[in-house]
Amino acid sequence: xxxIVEFSVSPEDFKLGQLLCLDPNIQxxxxxxVPIGSKVMPFAWVSGDIEVFEKNISxxxxxxxxxxxxxxxxxxxxxxxxxxADELIQSILRxxxxxxxxxGSKDEWNFRVRFRTREDLSxxxxxxxxxxxxxxxxxxxxxxxxxxNSRMGMTPTQARTLVDALxxxxxxxxxxxxxxxxxxxxxxxxxxxxxxxxRATAELIRSSLLLEGDSPVKKTEND
Numbered sequence: 001x002x003x004i005v006e007f008s009v010s011p012e013d014f015k016l017g018q019l020l021c022l023d024p025n026i027q028x029x030x031x032x033x034v035p036i037g038s039k040v041m042p043f044a045w046v047s048g049d050i051e052v053f054e055k056n057i058s059x060x061x062x063x064x065x066x067x068x069x070x071x072x073x074x075x076x077x078x079x080x081x082x083x084x085a086d087e088l089i090q091s092i093l094r095x096x097x098x099x100x101x102x103x104g105s106k107d108e109w110n111f112r113v114r115f116r117t118r119e120d121l122s123x124x125x126x127x128x129x130x131x132x133x134x135x136x137x138x139x140x141x142x143x144x145x146x147x148x149n150s151r152m153g154m155t156p157t158q159a160r161t162l163v164d165a166l167x168x169x170x171x172x173x174x175x176x177x178x179x180x181x182x183x184x185x186x187x188x189x190x191x192x193x194x195x196x197x198x199r200a201t202a203e204l205i206r207s208s209l210l211l212e213g214d215s216p217v218k219k220t221e222n223d
Contacts (some may be wrong), residue, residue: 003121004100006139006156008110015041015086016079017109023056023103025049027192029199030102048189073191091127095120103157103196104207105188110138110157153207160198161186165197169212 011018020028026048046053056114057065057079068075092099092113099119100112115121122142128135138156154162164185169176178191 002114002142003118004112004114004117004141005121005124005137006110006135007135008108008156009088009135010108011104011106011134013135014088014109015103016089017104018069020046020053020057020104023049023052024106024187025189025193026053027188028104028108029195030099030104043068043076044079045074045076045195047191047195050075061188074195086191087131088128090131091124091131091133094127095124097121097124101155103155105192107187110155112155153203154200158196158203161193161196162200162204170197 009017014130017028020026024048029045031043031045064080066078066080067075068078093114095114097113100114102109102111104110113124115124125135161182165171165177165182168182168188170178170182179193182193183190
């Protein structure tokens with residue numbers, strides 16, 4: 001059946017994350033880690049100060065960045081780097097874990113990782129402990145769990161942002177807060193907040209309104 005763990009780490013314990021988010025105006029979402037030969041290539045969406053991001057990463061000879069897509073003020077990159085030097089990634093790979101998504105900023109990274117068994121998850125924690133990688137576990141659950149206090153597929157950051165937006169009146173008519181005001185609260189760009197809310201809403205719809213095999217249908221009537 002597998003098991004999914006949601007946890008956070010500081011950039012100090014995620015070397016790739018340190019490079020990706022050197023600037024507080026940069027927001028990164030790692031979508032997947034793809035094995036290619038003996039290497040593991042992360043695909044990451046970057047928003048915020050793209051120019052600073054490209055300058056930071058191009059100055060590091062151990063990293064290579066390939067632009068894959070450019071959509072609505074954010075860019076998708078494929079990153080090539082020496083994953084052997086990253087103890088967190090090595091701990092995940094050695095435990096046969098799969099990164100479902102990871103979202104980070106200069107202050108914190110949040111991961112959602114799937115393991116085949118609870119034993120693999122325990123092995124991951126052991127690897128982290130042996131290599132002084134400090135993880136803060138927020139939730140452990142089976143993939144089929146979508147009830148009770150479940151975050152419905154959202155990452156902790158996405159769920160927190162969606163709840164904060166609701167409490168602040170972002171969804172009220174008229175709105176009582178703006179993306180700019182929320183961005184000031186988090187210390188990130190308003191574009192990054194907007195992307196968090198959109199991704200969280202999409203996950204909420206997939207988990208609560210769509211059955212397996214369903215696909216969204218365009219609305220034909222006035223709401």
